Amino acid sequence: MPFQVPPDVSTTVHGHVTDALRAPSLIRLSDNVVLLRFETLKIYAALGAVQALLADGTVRPGDTLVDSSSGIYALALAMVCHRYGLRCHIVASTTVTPAIRAQLEILGTKVDQMPAESDLRLDQDRRIERVHQLLRANPEMHWMRQYHDPAHRLGYAELADLVRVALPGVPLAVVAGVGTGASSAGLIQPLRQHDPSIPLVGVQPFGSVSFGSERFQDPEAIIAGIGSAIPFGNIRPELYDQVHWLTFRYAVAGTIGLMRAHAVFAGLSTGASYLVAAWEARRHPERTHLIIGADTGHRYVETVFARHRDALDPGRLKPTEIDSLDDLTPDWSAMGWGRRRYSGT
Template sequence: MITVAAEPAAAPELLALLGRTPLARISAPLPHAHPGFWAKLESLGAGGMKARAAVAMLLGARERGELRPGAPVVESTSGTLGLGLAFAGQALGHPVVLVGDAELEPSMRRLLRAHGARLEVVDRPAPRGGWQAARIARLRALLAELPGAYWPDQYNNPDNTAGYASMATEIAEALDHLDVLVCSVGTGGHSAGIAAPLRRRWPGLHVIGVDSVGSSIFGQPARPRLMRGLGSSIHPRNVRYEAFDEVHWIGPDEAVDACRRLARGSFVSGGWSTGAAALVAAWAARTRPGAVVATVFPDGPHRYLGTVYDDDYCLAHGICTDAGSGTTTPTDGATAAGLRPADRPVEIPYPSAVEATGWTRCRTVADPLTPPHSATAGAPKEGGP
């Protein structure tokens, strides 16, 4: 039987630290020169990007009577939401129990525990649904063991999306105009939460989703994924497929290359989702002359010092480190397969046409769970070069 700490004292003054992150101009070549784009630096906000969603989900549950004062909060996480929930738990006075998996970095495990969260770790992926399904199975068992516990269910909770309204407001206040918005997609929360209000302000806004190879969100087959923080082996209901004009799948080679170029050329950088979003944002700025492009960098680099920024790790996983430190990088920047990271996407006509193994673009976006006979299923969006 699991036990949690006694009801913690709430610290509502922490809520004043939420959001208001800077919007930085990024001009580092990724990998080619480009006119520049804007990036919201969410790593510089208390609790990280998902603290916005975590606070919104707990406040919404309290207002509906689903979360009692001092009751435990239980959630599945690959790390980032866990950090946000640790922040929200401290601010609102709730003990937090998180379910991670064996691929959760040791540094993130220590950080979550340091912030007072209790961490449960599953040691093997489920036969169907991978690590996410295994985490959720353990989460359901915890709910039975913890009377009164609340599960925010980040993948399907509309309050997840609502929590990012403040980010949309901050972007709109900082920019006079916006032509292209690039969003990494995992639970679907931040893309849905900022795309709709920004498109209301600028109706012609072109929205690009960025996914991971091996993710099933946009209709590709689910495969084991090296990259964390974007992509999914399940289909979160928070993903708003109708919001996207196109989707790009990015592989580890491209994400690592972009992260390292960011770190060396713009100082600000992050992990897998930051590198993936930055690469596509630079491509959009380069291929749409005169367009104002913005994206979100969900986190910073510190969590990834043993993966994205570690040459030995990258070489062990066959990842090109052409833009890295060079200490153990082949002089020609080759991967184990003799390839460099892609510097432009391969285009496919619809999501299931070809399995993406590297940077791939598709201008047909539809909910993969929509019946094929639906009038709108698979209909291509207009616009885009």
């Protein structure tokens, strides 16, 4: 019998790898939980921002784009620069892996990597100061400002269209690691143009300043890229309906649990979101909970997957439900945020 290509398998021949990588795989994990799995989610952020800069003449082929990154944005920006004939300079976190650094260098990216540092705030402050040094020495460089420039939200409108086509007429809830805030805002706003009721559930590590848990110390979870030691302008708290805070070990439980239950090899923010989505889905069975799976598990092999024998059983975990940030309690807290603003402490 001749082989037949399944109707939902793309046979498109792409002109550049960025077009292939930006398309996620949609994987149904349960009746009302669907995973949007990416090799690197931030292709959408980098593509949208760079295309806008090229369109308005802010940058031209041959110009140099510079930014700070802990890993996946750096690689996304480098690939987009490769596509459009731009130069790329990355000030890399100490957490950027040798595999990512090698790819960046092969793509022609200049990489300045910060020395090993256990304090994430110091790591981020050093990176920003290094960017300022580069701009003073090379004022023709363009600073991408992924943490603050709203242009990084633009590319996610295409993702919202894809979701609406894949899940037509389905009541949704979006569950995502907060990170820089660009993907959450960029996805939920166009979705809400069609259904303003769609909840956005944000996932944070303890220790992040983004939603007021900075008094806690959990550096491993923050370094993994789902939290922040400094304020990020692209985070819009007024878009979130619910916020969950997890410790590193609970995020590990979700990540290993996702692999065991569904054979999905994904990053720490995806695992944390999976744990949260499973709990939210039991409480709200009327909605399909869409998990944003930002990256694969490759950069977490040593820090997460090598610990699989010690991982907690995610089925036994549940949050402490709180009404005030004063009541935040590790290892897992959940709070109705109610789309309110938050200016920090």
